[in-house]
Amino acid sequence: MANPDGVAADQLRAFVERIERLEEEKKVISDDIKDVYAEAKGTGFDIKVLRKVISLRKKKPHEREEEEAVLDLYMHALGMAGAAGEG
Template sequence: MEATIGHNSAADEPATKLAKEELKSLIERVERLEEEKKAMSADIRDVYAEAKGKSFDVKAMRQIVRLRAEDPEKRADREAILETYMHALGML
């Protein structure tokens, strides 16, 4: 017995078929995007491996990438708080 979406009346069959096709299309798009994401992740790993091979500090590079992606205003606020805490602890 086949599972259906919606009601089981004959009038709903075209709508059910469209819903199934739409669902299948959405699932396939997600699957393609997941594959692209895997490929991108592998490419990013390769770039970091190349950087490491050229004696760059990958940990620092990752941090810089995160900082550059962050909103400049929010980053400035966070850094100000960090500096205040470090000063309070005698670290500066």
């Protein structure tokens, strides 16, 4: 029900509480992800490269190809020819 100021306090409270719960869940998940990265690092994997692999897997093949083409163009413009595909 709306209070005299025109704010539906119960509805607002429900939204705030839902957001707070989701923020807490997000924190727990974020902590879990950090633990997995730490475990991978402890096993000898390069975390920086692992993060890049995760990022690339989120993209569609044509998006990755376009990004690589632009990166190659920029690298050539900076005199770093051939560096984009090497690694």
